Amino acid sequence: MTLTHAIQVEAHRLGFDLVGVTTPFPPPHYQKFEEWLSAGYHAGMAYLEKMSSRVRRANPLEILPDCRRILVLGIRYPPSPGTMTEFYDPTSGLVEDVKSSPYRGRVASYAWSEDYHQDIPTRLNDLVAFIETEMGKTVPHACYTDSGHILERDLAQRAGLGWIGKNTNLINPQMGSYFLLAEILLGIELEISAPFEQDRCGTCTRCLEACPTGCILPDRTLDASRCISYLTIENKGNIPVELRSKMGEWVFGCDICQQVCPWNRRLTAPAGAEAYAPPGIAHPDLTQALSLTPEDFSRQFRGSPVKRTKRTGYLRNVAVALGNQLVAFPDHKQRPLAVAALRETLIHDSQPLIRAHAAWALGRAGEVQILQTACRLERDPSVLNEIQIARDQ
Ligand code: SF4
Numbered sequence: 209m210t211l212t213h214a215i216q217v218e219a220h221r222l223g224f225d226l227v228g229v230t231t232p233f234p235p236p237h238y239q240k241f242e243e244w245l246s247a248g249y250h251a252g253m254a255y256l257e258k259m260s261s262r263v264r265r266a267n268p269l270e271i272l273p274d275c276r277r278i279l280v281l282g283i284r285y286p287p288s289p290g291t292m293t294e295f296y297d298p299t300s301g302l303v304e305d306v307k308s309s310p311y312r313g314r315v316a317s318y319a320w321s322e323d324y325h326q327d328i329p330t331r332l333n334d335l336v337a338f339i340e341t342e343m344g345k346t347v348p349h350a351c352y353t354d355s356g357h358i359l360e361r362d363l364a365q366r367a368g369l370g371w372i373g374k375n376t377n378l379i380n381p382q383m384g385s386y387f388l389l390a391e392i393l394l395g396i397e398l399e400i401s402a403p404f405e406q407d408r409c410g411t412c413t414r415c416l417e418a419c420p421t422g423c424i425l426p427d428r429t430l431d432a433s434r435c436i437s438y439l440t441i442e443n444k445g446n447i448p449v450e451l452r453s454k455m456g457e458w459v460f461g462c463d464i465c466q467q468v469c470p471w472n473r474r475l476t477a478p479a480g481a482e483a484y485a486p487p488g489i490a491h492p493d494l495t496q497a498l499s500l501t502p503e504d505f506s507r508q509f510r511g512s513p514v515k516r517t518k519r520t521g522y523l524r525n526v527a528v529a530l531g532n533q534l535v536a537f538p539d540h541k542q543r544p545l546a547v548a549a550l551r552e553t554l555i556h557d558s559q560p561l562i563r564a565h566a567a568w569a570l571g572r573a574g575e576v577q578i579l580q581t582a583c584r585l586e587r588d589p590s591v592l593n594e595i596q597i598a599r600d601q
């Protein structure tokens with residue numbers, strides 16, 4: 209068995225589903241990344257503009273000068289169901305919960321489990337330890353999971369893992385697109401994998417048609433400022449008013465452009481996935497979520513990617529989702545409770561950002577009387593402005 213083959217076997221044993229090897233040569237689409245930055249499509253992610261970050265993305269040797277090969281790895285997470293009643297884990301009782309109240313949010317399925325930023329690095333380090341044992345010496349290396357200065361989908365395509373679809377995700381013909389990527393830059397020679405040359409999207413345009421905000425651009429990039437994933441996670445401020453009604457029930461991320469992709473049809477959940485969808489995280493009760501204190505939030509999302517939004521961002525998203533669900537399900541018996549929770553949030557929450565989005569939600573639901581009351585009590589000018597707009601719409 210060659211070293212490359214032994215590494216692939218060990219990577220699979222450690223739980224990685226896809227493994228490929230590529231060179232540290234500059235990624236083929238770096239220029240497109242520069243054009244994307246110049247057009248401002250990275251929205252508030254200013255860290256992407258930093259010269260130190262760009263230099264590394266342009267050339268992986270700037271990260272690890274001794275790099276000879278890059279190991280690109282993929283690890284699957286559960287596919288996201290298309291509708292609430294298809295919800296992934298009926299044994300958890302969640303389907304019943306969804307039927308009892310439609311005022312529920314949705315979390316992108318990669319975030320159902322414990323934070324991968326904590327789990328995957330351990331596996332990467334174990335793989336490096338295996339390589340060093342096989343080599344009988346230390347090996348220069350650098351590990352990345354999602355957050356590094358590296359164009360990982362470009363490298364993954366060159367390592368043969370799949371192609372970059374029109375929805376910007378890397379798609380593998382057998383495993384679809386529900387996987388996370390990780391990389392190990394290595395100072396050793398390994399056999400290089402054949403690049404994935406084909407574009408299997410063909411004439412399909414389902415993701416472009418399904419994206420609620422129309423943020424998928426024709427060149428397989430996104431306008432992040434309009435993408436629900438960005439708006440609910442990276443964005444720390446106001447959600448633009450014109451996009452709120454397009455966000456549906458998403459409170460953390462968005463899976464729509466993956467749900468509709470034909471390459472994700474007939475996928476089964478990865479082994480052990482029954483532990484992935486704890487009620488309250490995958491499909492949170494929006495009415496209850498509005499009453500989360502900072503302590504409740506920390507406790508509920510300890511170890512979860514959702515904690516990235518912090519309580520303020522999460523409750524901002526929850527308020528928007530609840531406003532949308534009240535419009536989608538105007539007459540459900542749980543409506544008075546949901547409206548009362550929004551009222552309580554608007555009048556008493558300590559965070560102006562949350563109060564502002566609760567005002568929008570009440571306006572969207574037509575609860576003008578509550579807005580009138582809040583107008584007399586509110587002192588923050590930004591919230592007052594939102595209340596007045598919501599009341600008068
Ligand atoms: S994640 Fe959602 S909003 Fe973003 S591109 Fe995909 S469908 Fe559109």
Ligand code: SF4
Pocket residue numbers: 373374375376408409410412413414415416465468469470471
């Ligand atoms: S939905 Fe169609 S166009 Fe979009 S990524 Fe999937 S195959 Fe490609």
